[in-house]
Amino acid sequence: MSYSTVRLCSGGGGYEAIPEPKLKLDLVAIRGRLEAEKIPVIDARVMLIVALEREVTISRDGRVLIKSRDPAEARRLFDDLQRRLHLGSG
């Protein structure tokens, strides 16, 4: 399993990272980890909205959307999130 790309989303307003194959993330656990780091999270049950430098949406199936129009910033924020949460590491 890997996140191979961070690509422009269809509306062009952000970048999304899509795992292949899809994941089944434990959003409750992820929320707990983020809040332990004092990162504000909105829990919408099937997705989390996370207030990093930019807003990031984490879906249960592993998709991550970064609300930035700068590809380098989006990549950096995704890499940071992946490191914090061990996304896609089994």
Next chain:
Amino acid sequence: MRGVMLMSGGIDSPVALYLMLRQGHEMIAVHMDNRPFTDESPMGKVTDHIQLLRERFQQKIPLYVLPHGPTQITLMRSTDRHVGCVLCRRFMWRSAERIAEREGAQVLVTGEALGQVASQTLSNMRSATSAVGLPIVRPLIGYDKHEIEELARSIGTYGISIRPGLCCQAVPDRPATRSSLVQIQAEETALDVNQIVDDVIRHAQVL
């Protein structure tokens, strides 16, 4: 006639508003602010659409901005995701109807055309609009996408509509294309519908 127009920032709604204004109707615009399930771009597009049409028709066109993100969160937490788009639309209609009551408007207006997106099937439109009692006018119902885009280009709203923006993140992977009103009403029994709409209206901003 006085109407309340739902404005999304997309290509269709400013064209529908233009057609209503051209016929001489007095219009009030409503934008459901879907953040955090989108970004700030729809709001920027709507304010630019309204400004352009205000100048063109020399009409005030009040723009109500209503918070819709908290409603989406409630829907995602408490209802079946599959019918989320229909439930979402029902709350948009209810909110627009409240504004119509406040403004003394007789009709609700939308840029919907048949079959463009999942929520715009006939059964979904019926399920969505049964939430309100005012008549609904759809000036674009018989237009195809190409015709709407041509009109948008000719009136100057197209360039605003196609600026980059986030798609709605609350749309489920497989939204229902056929919904039964019985199921929709059953889903809403888990919600305090009036309280949700009251909260939306309480936080309305007029631009």
